[in-house]
Amino acid sequence: MGAEVVIEGLTKSFGRQTIWRDVTLTLPPGEVSVMLGPSGTGKSVFLKSMIGLLKPDRGKCVINGVDIVRCSEHKLYETRKLFGVLFQDGALFGSMNLYDNVAFPLREHTRKSETEIRRIVLEKLEMTGLAGAEKKLPGEISGGMRKRAGLARALVLDPEIILVDEPDSGLDPVRTTYISQLFIDVNAQIDATFLIVTHNINLARTVPDNLGMLFRKELVMFGPREVLLTSEEPVVKQFLNGRMDGPIGMSEEKDTAQMAAERAMFEAGHHAGGVEDVTGIPAQMQPTPGVPTRQGAIRRKDRVMKILHTLPPAAQEGIIESLTPEEQRHYGVSPRRAVPTGSRHAAAVTQPMPAHHQGQLPEDDIARLPQSAWPGRSESTDGSRGPGAGEA
Numbered sequence: 001m002g003a004e005v006v007i008e009g010l011t012k013s014f015g016r017q018t019i020w021r022d023v024t025l026t027l028p029p030g031e032v033s034v035m036l037g038p039s040g041t042g043k044s045v046f047l048k049s050m051i052g053l054l055k056p057d058r059g060k061c062v063i064n065g066v067d068i069v070r071c072s073e074h075k076l077y078e079t080r081k082l083f084g085v086l087f088q089d090g091a092l093f094g095s096m097n098l099y100d101n102v103a104f105p106l107r108e109h110t111r112k113s114e115t116e117i118r119r120i121v122l123e124k125l126e127m128t129g130l131a132g133a134e135k136k137l138p139g140e141i142s143g144g145m146r147k148r149a150g151l152a153r154a155l156v157l158d159p160e161i162i163l164v165d166e167p168d169s170g171l172d173p174v175r176t177t178y179i180s181q182l183f184i185d186v187n188a189q190i191d192a193t194f195l196i197v198t199h200n201i202n203l204a205r206t207v208p209d210n211l212g213m214l215f216r217k218e219l220v221m222f223g224p225r226e227v228l229l230t231s232e233e234p235v236v237k238q239f240l241n242g243r244m245d246g247p248i249g250m251s252e253e254k255d256t257a258q259m260a261a262e263r264a265m266f267e268a269g270h271h272a273g274g275v276e277d278v279t280g281i282p283a284q285m286q287p288t289p290g291v292p293t294r295q296g297a298i299r300r301k302d303r304v305m306k307i308l309h310t311l312p313p314a315a316q317e318g319i320i321e322s323l324t325p326e327e328q329r330h331y332g333v334s335p336r337r338a339v340p341t342g343s344r345h346a347a348a349v350t351q352p353m354p355a356h357h358q359g360q361l362p363e364d365d366i367a368r369l370p371q372s373a374w375p376g377r378s379e380s381t382d383g384s385r386g387p388g389a390g391e392a
Ligand SMILES: Nc1ncnc2c1ncn2[C@@H]1O[C@H](COP(=O)(O)OP(=O)(O)OP(=O)(O)O)[C@@H](O)[C@H]1O
Pocket: 014, 019, 037, 038, 039, 040, 041, 042, 043, 044, 045, 046
């Protein structure tokens, strides 16, 4: 099973420029999470901070009991071995063929024989759909193949956590869907924890178990996908619909006057971009037939059902509707009805749970936009308060 990553109060600045502050979230083991955010909000800086390539100013990032913000160089080196990273362009060595590129980490970091290396490299190339391409140079293959080769290389040291930086950059929508399918299939095969940063709305809507968003130097939300996909938060709605109408502007943030002027323009009929209002929760991508069932998805069901009563009503409804009738019976829930107070699950969540375990966070740690109440933050149907974002 992949490693859990517990991030608490993480803050990163370059000189006087704060990139983001007080980011708190948990990546549940073996689940796929996506971090969204407008350009320049520090998504890549976030990934680099997670593997210790950049040093945050404050906060913790704990993996298998090691806080990589504060640990020794030796521990950091050891903990980094848990990560596989897929950079935007695959970061392949241009003068090496795919075989040698994928073999590189094994030759650098292990004492495996060339026979053993060959077995692993061919297995990972096969896994990523590149069997037969081992002699090609990176310059001779398409962008999609380069990304798959980058993923094959990220897999050779059996990572527990896979970080992916903008997998859709430079790819057409069809190739983006293929690489998304590959992430789901690889996740099903090795049960690693995935964090993908992207702007791609399709990927965000259909791939992850959990979705988060960075904006205005804060983590706006992080939680089960259903929370963001049903959110009324203007910045989240605007981003998921790719529209001009909303708080995100050309560079990053609009001021009130600009927002009001634009609102008037859109009300007068000016096209705000985007195709139509995309709302609701589309089905999540599943492993290709023949690939094992995702263990992370099975664990997620139990985890999310335990925090269900803390989520906003629309997210609760979406989660319940995604269950099969058998699962609904198992969890004692039915559609168009929130978690019954006093039910097995309502009871389960009132049990003391270790902080950050199962993605559970104290309500004060729930990430939200400053000065903005959560939509539906009023009493939820079971009488409990708060939507439980910040929890994954
Ligand atoms: N090493 C660095 N030194 C100083 N500033 C940096 C450094 N790395 C990144 N930044 C700044 O941090 C900010 C966030 O950059 P980052 O690349 O993480 O954004 P992003 O959300 O990944 O953007 P995009 O979606 O366009 O890739 C930018 O203003 C960038 O200039």
